Amino acid sequence: MDSQAAPRARLLPLRALARVARHPIEVIVLVFVVATVAYFFFVHAITHSTLFSNLSDVASLSLTSAHARASSLPMFSRVQGGKWHALNDLPPAHALPSDASVDIVDWFVVADVANGTDSERTWRQEHLLPELARTVSERSAQWCSWPSARVKDAHDTQGQGRVCYDPRSYDPLAMQRLLSNTRGFSLRQALRSLSLDPVLQARWRDELALQVLAPPHPWSLAPQTEPLSLRWLLSFIASAVRRVAIVIRSADAIDFTVLLGAYLLMHGSFVHLYLSMRAFPRGLWLATFVLLSSSFAFLFALVTANAAGLPVDPVVLSEALPFLVITVGFEKPYLLTRAFFRRAELTAHTEVTEGPRGSPEADFVRALTQRVQAEQALGLLGAPMNPTSDVAVGAAQDAGPGLLRAYLIELAILFAGVLSNIHGLREFCGLAMLILLYDALLLCTFFTAILCVVLEVQRLRAPPQRVRSPDLSADTSVTEAPAEPQHRGSRARLEDARPSLYQRIFGPVDHPLSRLKLLLLLTLVSLHLGNMLTTLSLPTTLARHHQGRASTLYDQAMDTSDLFTPSLDHPVIAAFLHAYTAQHPDTTQVFAFARPGVLVVWDRAPAPTHALAALVQRAAAMRQSQLSAFESVMHLWTSVASDPVIGKWLTVALVISLFFNTFLLKGIALRHPAVIEGNAVRVTAQAAARLVGAHLGDDWRKGTSAHATPTESNVASPAMPVPPPRPASEPPRPFEEVLTHFQAHGASSLNDEEVILLVQKGRIAPYALEKTLQDMERAVIVRRAVISRASERHVLEHSLLPYKDFDYASVFGTCCENVVGYLPLPLGIAGPLLIDGHLTPIPMATTEGTLVASTSRGCKALNASGGVTTVLTQDAMTRGPVVEFPSLTSAARAKRWIDSSKGAATIKKSFDSTSRFARLASLHTVLAGRTLFIRFATSTGDAMGMNMISKGVEAALGMMKEQHFPEMELLSLSGNYCTDKKPAAINWIEGRGKSVVAEAVLRGETVRTILKCTVDDLVRLNTKKNLVGSAMAGSIGGFNAHAANILTAMYLATGQDPAQNVESSNCMTLMEAVNGGQDLLVSVSMPSVEVGTVGGGTGLPPQRAMLELLGVRGPHKETPGANAQRLARIIAAAVMAGELSLMGALSAGHLIKAHMQHNRSASQTPGTASPAPRDPQFMPTMTPLIATPIADASPLARARSPAPHDPPTPVAPPR
Incomplete structure (x- = not known):
């Protein structure tokens, strides 16, 4: 028996957890309800205890002093002559100054109603009442140490009264707490201290009672409740800040440093929690609910500690709480979440037990269920998912032992702190144990329910992929309307005999989540409708409470006697004012006397004939308001719903409920009901409804293999039918x-x-x-x-x-408009070429024969000598806007401001704010009259960057005009000072885009064997052709053989802007003999290579494939701009290979021979091309080339040259 009981005991927590997982919404709502109730107890504990009295006394004092004159309390002031007068009786000349301080005075009266025998009444008035007043005063320490006085009214009601006043502070709730604490203690102590007849003492102990009538809530002192509560809150916060500042100033530097570090680490643990939860679905929400669960545990622990009488010091709590958060941390929710989602990822494979053989129908269902689980070719969704309850139980089995062990260890350590006698540590360790216990309980209930809801939401938002079986025929595709989710428990009957009351009212709801959300929605809407015309602020609630409440027993008791109305003739008031005047002879203090606390001694044995005695008996018998039961419930609900915190909770819950019902539940209807439940029987029913004879599955698959595979459109919700397009063979309609x-x-x-x-x-x-x-x-x-x-x-x-x-989708809106097709270009691969230690193929799209072959020969020569080394000297795309000023002085002032460090920093800040990658590198300005040209140079990451830099330039110029130069006029974002797509010396001198230099050293043997020439021949040819020849032609950046050939071919292959080859082809090729003239040093300098690996043509699939071949596709993951810089280095190295090969061919005289062999297209077939149309009015003519004659002084030259007036020599026409 014991061996069987142990597993059952271990399974009990798992079964309870499974119930929580099956009903997550109920658990979440229940926790919120409990937290709401705990919040009420917590607020009551704060307002009716001394927990935060050290922080509220200053606020209360300033509150009453500021609002006493606005209240209805009687006030007394001392005027010249030393007499006290009621403030209402003073003439206007002695009116209260606006800056006068008003103190509120509390007082109490111990009254004895006129019942019982005369001897007993006399004994009570002479002995019992003074003893009770003294006992109450002793319970208040020094607060009620003022003289007491005996009072009596016309109805023979006698009493003993005393004033409670402390000039240093005021607590509006102190009188309520004092009377509540002395209700039963004062009477018992007074009876024990008096020498009474044993019979009378026994009767009084049984029949005599002390009824407390406490004054109303102190918030009713002033009718202006809204400014009252606001000022109280501000005063409370200011007092708390001052107290914290005092504690910090009085603390040790080491203690303050440790505490500050603890708070920083505590907030760091919050950040770490959010970062850790990012690995899970809805990580932000999960981390927020972890903090909410911990906050609930803290709230429950405070309420429990208050109920158990465990003292809580706010200072100790504020100092020790960070250490508890740091040591305990949030790893337990993280571990549970990780185990939960690991379990959720596993596919549920429900095992079907054989069991005893039943009916043929049951055997058929069992066999078909096994087949459905074994084969996914039946056309349903993917593998069924685990129910959330199974996932929760599995996660508890995985992570539960470790979590339990961690909780037990932490509780044991805290229990050791409870056993210690260190003040402060003992109380905090007890509170921390309560926090951990509630945290463990909420982790297993509230947070587990949250995980279940998050998992369901994740499954709704990201449903499993549909299995597209090629064997499924069109006839068996799911084309009907989406099924409503159906759910039944394992014990539910297949047919309901009678619908429930809920179903009769709201109709059938098949899924439990729908039912729960609907109930929650209706409840919250109904509650808010009952409170829709009230605000959620605390002052409005209090005003409504005091305006709508009936007259209380305290109010009726105050009207029964003059003993409870303060006046100058009142013995208690007169005794206090006389004593205060004796202590402060020159005082001008103003006192406002609050409504007194009343303790009524009454005898329950005789019949109550006195009005006050009747009220006291009613208070003791009923202890309730005079409202009816229904009005009491509605009044209680109004008070609860109007609370600012509870009202906000209800509002948030209403929004969440609306979100669940309108958005998330739509996904359930689109899910297959069998897969939602993970129920093999439901899967079997769906499969059996579509297939007749599961044993013929193989034949069925063979027969349906010719059918088309159903697409997603087959299962889409039906829309309005669209007529199919007319056949193309039919003529168009009118x-x-x-x-x-x-x-x-x-x-x-x-x-x-x-x-x-x-x-x-x-x-x-x-x-x-x-x-x-x-x-x-x-x-x-x-x-x-x-x-x-x-x-x-x-x-x-x-x-x-x-x-x-x-x-075409990659072209539309990006690369081209009015598209009518595409032009395929031949693509060749040169190389590979060893560039900076990496073998790199060179893709080239060109129609020029021998270009790829020539570049490959150059790559071969460079590889044989160790490859190419490249250096990137600059990376800065430029844009040169043009702005105009009304005068030259304004333009010069703007130029000086831009050239200054302050102006450049201001422009850079505005420019850099427009992009994550664009960073302004330099500014260059030049004046032309009153026109200012500004050249912005910017790093643009892996993009070529023209759009990026234009956006930044526009923002920077807009800032200049708005904040510094309102007279400036922007003429154009591009003033040709960039310069883009045009030859310009500034690009050659300053650079644009990527500035790259490549270098290689070729051995003389390699030059002779591969390039078929000598080192001296190449050096001499390069000097005469590339340097001197280009200079004679006035070239700008054209000191090369054919750099544009290789660059443009690579631009077309990698999706660059072909028009930018104008400035990108700027190149200087240098060659010199080294190592005693044996080897060849060659270098190419390209200062303005404009390339990018994102945007524009780089998004086209063929060009993207070539970038991927080079290893530079898209943006670089770690270093922005690295891919584009690498592409520029590759282009420069390829240009060097092309330069070497062409120069070698020119030097050896192989160029014409190679072109005649490889670059001549075959003649077109006759008749395949149409002759070009000729305009008969204009025959083709050639403009003659006329050179200016060279003047020569020799007679022979003059004789050879024709006279200017001689007619030209006639030319005979050809025969």
């Missing part, structure tokens, strides 16, 4: 009919000819065909036809320009 059909059903129902007709009639813009047709390739076909039929020669529609099988 224009009016086509237009009507287009307006009703769109262009997808028309054939191509009808769409062409609409374009020709102007109903569809040619540039908008992609958006209208929603088919990129069809839009290209239609546009080709429209353009071809509108041109003189109708050849484009059926030309050889390809258009099929191209990814």
